[in-house]
Amino acid sequence: MKDKVFKKTYQVSINSVNINKKLGLFGILGYLQDIATVHAEVMGFGLEDMIRDQSFxxxxxxxxxxxxxxxxxxxxxxxxxxxxPEGMYAFREFEIFLDGEKVGDCSTVWMILDGVTRKVKKPDFPMERINPRTDYHLDYIAHKVEVRDNFEKVNTITVRNSDLDLNMHVNNTKYSQWILDSTPIKLHKTAKLNEFEINFMAETHLGDAIDIYRARNEEGEKSHDIVYKGVRHSDGKTCFLANLLAD
Structure with missing residues (x-):
């Protein structure tokens, strides 16, 4: 039986740090994507396994x-x-440690799409193959980001070749980069990110123009509580919603 918990160590490289010489949001999301991909391969749910099943x-x-x-x-x-798994959803969780101290965690929610019809498929693999952890779980699950009514357009991003992953889809981490590129440099220098939550709502494709909108929340205890959304310019479809909490 394979271990339920998969571990990997990453040394923070110069390519992963931000202007504050710290591992940035884009960098940590890249590490999470990497370990999830490696673990999926180990468990028999990797890219080639899913291709054989005409799914992704x-x-x-x-x-x-x-x-x-x-x-x-x-x-x-x-x-x-x-x-x-629950119904049509599969769940993956992460914990992040620095010198043995937990410094972060992450909840992710996944679905399986049929590679031909693009319809959702139930993750009905045998439970012994999924090998879920049942002795412990995070105290939260990623949920829907609340839509606000005070959005203002702050940027337009065009999907480039370098945004695509090996599936020819926009890499999940790239959405965070679009958000960071739409955030004032002053916040990059002075704000400390506490939470980042994102909902992926529609595929984006090479050449798409994505209008980035921002809505601030002036109330509450958080110094910065900002929701971003990406809207495809051609059809007005919302592609993602994201919420950042920082102080």
Missing amino acids: WVLVRQKLRMTKFPAWNESVEIQTWSRP
């Missing part, structure tokens, strides 16, 4: 919580596991 995984929702971001050259250990 799609990330539907993700929520990341961080208390501390590692610095350049520090090493982080990431642990990941599956939760038991």
Whole structure:
């Protein structure tokens, strides 16, 4: 029986740090994507396995919580596991450790799409193959981001070749990069990100123009509570919603 919890260590490279010499949002999401991909391969749910089944995984929702971001050259250990599926959804969770101290965690929600029809398929694999963790789970699950009514357009992104992954889809981490590119540099310098939550709502394709909108929440205890949405310019369809909490 394979271990339910899969672990991998990452040394924070110069390519993963931000202007504050810390591991940035785009970098940590890349690490999470990498370990999820590797673990899926180990468990028999990897790219080639899904291709043979004429299916593919799609990330539907993700929520990341961080208390501390590692610095350049520090090493982080990431642990990941599956939760038991519910209905049409599959769940993967992560915990992030720096020198043995937990500094973050992440909840992700996934669905399986038929590679031909693009319709949702139930993740009805044998439970022993899924090998979910049942002794422990995070105290939250990524949910729907609340839509606000005070959006203002702040940027337009055109999907480029470098945004695509090996499935010819826009890489999930790229959406966070679009958001970071639409955030004032002052916030990059002064704000500390605590939570990042994103809902993926529609596929985007090479050449699509995506209008980025921002809505701030002036109320509450958080210094920065911002919702972003990406809207495809050609048809007005919302492709993602994301919420950032920072102080």
